[in-house]
Amino acid sequence: xSTLRLGVDLGGTKTAITVLDADRAERLARRAATPAGAxxxxxxxxxxxxxAAEREAGSRCSVGIGMPGAISARTGLVRNAYNTAxxxxxxxxxxxxxxxxxxxxxxxxNCFALSEATDGAxxxxxxxxxxxxxxxxxxxxxxxxxxxxxxxxxSGEWGHNPLPWMTPDEHPGPRCTCGRLGCIEQFVxxxxxxxxxxxxxxxxLEPAAIAEEAARGNAGCEAALRRYEDRLARxxxxxxxxxxxxxxxxxxxxxxxxxxxxxLPGLLPRYAYSGTVETPVVRAAHGDASGMxxxxxxxx
Numbered sequence: 001x002s003t004l005r006l007g008v009d010l011g012g013t014k015t016a017i018t019v020l021d022a023d024r025a026e027r028l029a030r031r032a033a034t035p036a037g038a039x040x041x042x043x044x045x046x047x048x049x050x051x052a053a054e055r056e057a058g059s060r061c062s063v064g065i066g067m068p069g070a071i072s073a074r075t076g077l078v079r080n081a082y083n084t085a086x087x088x089x090x091x092x093x094x095x096x097x098x099x100x101x102x103x104x105x106x107x108x109x110n111c112f113a114l115s116e117a118t119d120g121a122x123x124x125x126x127x128x129x130x131x132x133x134x135x136x137x138x139x140x141x142x143x144x145x146x147x148x149x150x151x152x153x154x155s156g157e158w159g160h161n162p163l164p165w166m167t168p169d170e171h172p173g174p175r176c177t178c179g180r181l182g183c184i185e186q187f188v189x190x191x192x193x194x195x196x197x198x199x200x201x202x203x204x205l206e207p208a209a210i211a212e213e214a215a216r217g218n219a220g221c222e223a224a225l226r227r228y229e230d231r232l233a234r235x236x237x238x239x240x241x242x243x244x245x246x247x248x249x250x251x252x253x254x255x256x257x258x259x260x261x262x263x264l265p266g267l268l269p270r271y272a273y274s275g276t277v278e279t280p281v282v283r284a285a286h287g288d289a290s291g292m293x294x295x296x297x298x299x300x
Contacts, residue, residue, distance in 0.1 A: 006054060006061035007296025009108060010034060010046070012068065012083040012135065017049060018292040019057040024119055027057050029289065035085060042085035047098040064104045064298035065095075066111030066291050068138070070153035080154075082177050104298040108132070109156055110147040111294030112284070113140030116249045118297055120285035125246040129239050130284075131158065133232075134252030136177075137185040141243065147294075159185035164234045165271065187231045190253050197224035211257055229263045236264070237271030240279055251284040251291075 003022040008015060015034045019027040030053060035042035054061050069080030071092055081087040095103050106114075113122075113130030122128040122142075132138040139158030141148040148155045162182045163173060173182025174195070186192050193207045201220040205213065214221035236248060250260065261281060268277040284290050 004059050004061040005296040005299050006063050007292040008065040009291030010067040016292045017053045020296045062299040064295040066108040066295035070107050109138030109140035112290045113142045114147045115290035115294035117142040121249050121282045122247040127245045129245040130249045132252040133254035137189045163187045164238050184235045193228050233267035240272045248281045
């Protein structure tokens with residue numbers, strides 16, 4: 001078997017593929033629109049994307065895939081992979097048939113955390129929690145260098161717990177994609193920050209623009225970011241209370257808000273049971289490449 005490992009970060013709209021050598025050096029990286037439409041056509045397109053990358057790498061590769069949701073241990077079907085053609089389908093079995101080899105599939109946030117725990121911002125840490133703050137809010141857990149999936153394959157699904165310590169004006173919270181009200185994802189994702197700012201000011205801005213305007217002294221944008229930071233601190237304090245990780249790594253678009261790394265250390269002790277918090281909160285070292293890198297690392 002080749003020592004080359006191919007990793008796929010299968011997103012809702014974009015798919016990224018990398019090939020890593022034995023030293024985890026990147027042989028290639030490519031990005032394209034995620035296959036969409038009817039399942040069979042999307043499945044064929046995905047397999048062709050993988051085989052094309054393998055041909056470019058020049059050798060047969062092991063294949064790991066990170067994606068939203070997980071493979072059900074009971075049915076073997078993809079579940080909770082909203083907005084993809086693969087939800088509710090036997091992706092692993094069908095892809096293995098087309099590629100003629102075993103394929104390892106894990107939650108994309110677990111892959112992100114695995115990458116950062118292996119050779120990224122949390123290198124050397126025993127217990128790592130990775131939080132992806134983007135279109136949604138995903139979470140992954142790595143212990144002793146291995147991603148933790150859990151009995152029900154939902155370990156680390158932090159974004160689909162209720163926002164802790166809701167204020168009266170926050171309760172019951174917006175409706176989430178999972179169908180419940182008040183999920184953390186609906187308060188700390190990128191769209192959530194934009195929606196909160198728009199509700200308060202009537203002005204529609206993307207998160208990056210909100211941060212830029214706040215830095216220029218815009219009071220409405222500053223207030224929106226302060227609300228966001230407090231909500232994120234509450235959500236991460238719950239992680240500390242339950243898991244007490246050695247490191248928390250932030251990824252996704254909102255991880256690029258530099259102020260988070262100075263504001264969160266002062267906010268977390270307000271909510272964590274310990275009263276004092278020594279847990280470092282750091283930005284992902286590999287950025288948006290961590291998902292595909294971690295998928296490749298599903299193979300030793």
